[in-house]
Amino acid sequence: MITLAYVNFWKDPTNDNYFTEFINENIDSVKIVNYNDNPDILIASINGDINIIKNSFAKCKIFYYGENLNRFSPYNNEKLVLDTFDLIVGFKYTNLEKKQIRFPLWLMYYKFYNYKTENNLIHYIENRYIENKKKENKKISTTLICRHDREGQRTKIYNEIVRNNYCHIYCPGIFNHNTNDKLGIKVEDKINYISKSIYNICPENSTFEGYFTEKIFQAFEGGTIPLYWAIDLPEKGLFNENKYCFCNINNPNELKIQIKHAMSNPDYYLEGNVFTDAAPDIISSYYTTLINNIKLKLNLQ
Numbered sequence: 373m374i375t376l377a378y379v380n381f382w383k384d385p386t387n388d389n390y391f392t393e394f395i396n397e398n399i400d401s402v403k404i405v406n407y408n409d410n411p412d413i414l415i416a417s418i419n420g421d422i423n424i425i426k427n428s429f430a431k432c433k434i435f436y437y438g439e440n441l442n443r444f445s446p447y448n449n450e451k452l453v454l455d456t457f458d459l460i461v462g463f464k465y466t467n468l469e470k471k472q473i474r475f476p477l478w479l480m481y482y483k484f485y486n487y488k489t490e491n492n493l494i495h496y497i498e499n500r501y502i503e504n505k506k507k508e509n510k511k512i513s514t515t516l517i518c519r520h521d522r523e524g525q526r527t528k529i530y531n532e533i534v535r536n537n538y539c540h541i542y543c544p545g546i547f548n549h550n551t552n553d554k555l556g557i558k559v560e561d562k563i564n565y566i567s568k569s570i571y572n573i574c575p576e577n578s579t580f581e582g583y584f585t586e587k588i589f590q591a592f593e594g595g596t597i598p599l600y601w602a603i604d605l606p607e608k609g610l611f612n613e614n615k616y617c618f619c620n621i622n623n624p625n626e627l628k629i630q631i632k633h634a635m636s637n638p639d640y641y642l643e644g645n646v647f648t649d650a651a652p653d654i655i656s657s658y659y660t661t662l663i664n665n666i667k668l669k670l671n672l673q
Contacts, residue, residue, distance in 0.1 A: 374400045374670070377407040377430070380420030382438075390480045391415055391436070398663045399672065412670055416457075418444040426456050432669035437462040438477035440580040458669050459662075463582040466661060475662050478586040479655075481559070493655060494647050497592055501646050504567040504595025513539035515566045515596070516573040517555065519546045525575045525601050528621040532628060533573075538635040541573070559590070566594035570638055575601035575619065588616060597634060597641040610651050612644055 374395060395413070396402045405411050407428060414430035416422075418437055425433055435457040441448040450470075453460055459471055466474045482493040514533060521527050530541060530548065541548075544555040544565060555565055566572045572594060574587040584606045591598035598616040600606060605618055617634035620626040634641065667673050 374402050374413060375405045375409065375411040376402050376413045376415070377405050377409065377411040378415050379407040379424055379428075380416045380418065380422075381436075382417060382419055390483070391434075393483065395666070398659070399667060399670075413666070418447045422446055422452065422456060432459065432666060433457045434459045434461055434666075436475075438480070440578045440583055442578070442580060459665055461662065463580060463584070465582050468665070473662050473665060474582060475658055476582065476584060478584070478589050479658060481586045481589065492652075494651055497589060498646055500563075500593040501595050504563075504593065505642060507567055507595060509568055510570055510595075512542050512569040514541045514571040514573065514599075515569040516541055516543045516548065517545040517562055517566065520577075521547055522577060525577070525621050526573060528627065529573050529575065529599050529601070529619050529631070532619075532631045533635070536628075536632070536635075538631070539571075542569070563590055563594045566591065566596055569594070569596055571599055571634065572596040573599045575599075575621070576603075579603035591616075592646050597638060599631070599634065607654075609648060610654055611646060612648055614641060614644065615646050617641065 376392060376395065392402050392404065407414055407424070410429045412430070413432045413434060414425065414428050415434045415436055416425050417435070418439070418441075433456065435447075435453055437444075437447065446452055454471060457471065459473055461473045461475045463476050464472045464474060466472055482496065484491060484493045484496070516526060516530060518526060526547065533539065533541060542553065543550045544553045553565070555561060572591040574591045576583060576585060576587065580603065584602055588598045588600050588606050591600070592615070599619055600616050601619045601621050605613065606616065617630055619630055664673070
């Protein structure tokens with residue numbers, strides 16, 4: 373049995389137990405203990421004092437970050453994090469010399485621990501995409517659901533659509549709220565709402581190495597055409613590039629062309645599969661790399 377503790381972690385009912393279940397499913401049975409009890413594995417995040425981890429005698433200290441580290445000092449200090457933790461798990465691309473393992477936050481929204489033929493993340497999203505793409509009540513042309521637009525990327529996409537009178541954009545969230553439509557608090561409520569639309573504006577809220585969150589996945593679940601922006605094309609090798617419109621918000625002329633093409637040619641984006649043929653191997657490698665390196669740190673190989 374593996375003893376496991378959390379410290380400086382978030383309080384999110386969707387994700388709190390993810391790694392407990394992940395380790396229990398893929399490595400060994402788990403017993404949750406206090407972080408002072410010298411656990412086999414100590415999982416920490418950004419919500420507290422890093423010295424707590426430095427003073428721990430846990431066999432394997434894992435740092436998991438789900439957000440852009442540029443906004444969270446001192447956890448944006450690469451040397452400090454490297455000196456403190458045995459494994460650094462999150463958006464950055466795998467580099468075992470730096471103890472980095474890519475295991476992005478969006479994986480935690482889909483609890484498929486082993487890549488199985490009939491029960492896996494790819495089949496689930498593809499099936500949801502097909503189901504919602506064919507909905508008969510797709511009357512809302514574009515949706516945008518968010519709480520803020522701190523750096524203005526959503527506003528740039530929004531304004532380009534409105535300026536050219538392509539369609540009305542329904543915003544049931546806090547940002548640009550313009551409808552009496554009721555929006556629930558669950559992820560499923562969001563997906564059900566955007567599934568009424570053809571397009572969904574879903575850019576990331578900042579840029580960071582490998583920072584691609586659940587936003588585009590949820591847009592696909594809703595059977596929509598994502599109008600997306602991030603540090604680069606999302607999850608290269610994972611998605612077929614005709615399935616989304618990448619919006620270059622830093623180049624107004626390019627943005628105009630991209631939005632016009634998406635609004636004028638919806639069938640181009642709606643044809644074919646969301647995921648590439650290589651996607652199963654990519655996602656499987658995320659799981660196996662993390663599992664194997666935890667086992668290595670615990671001498672379970």
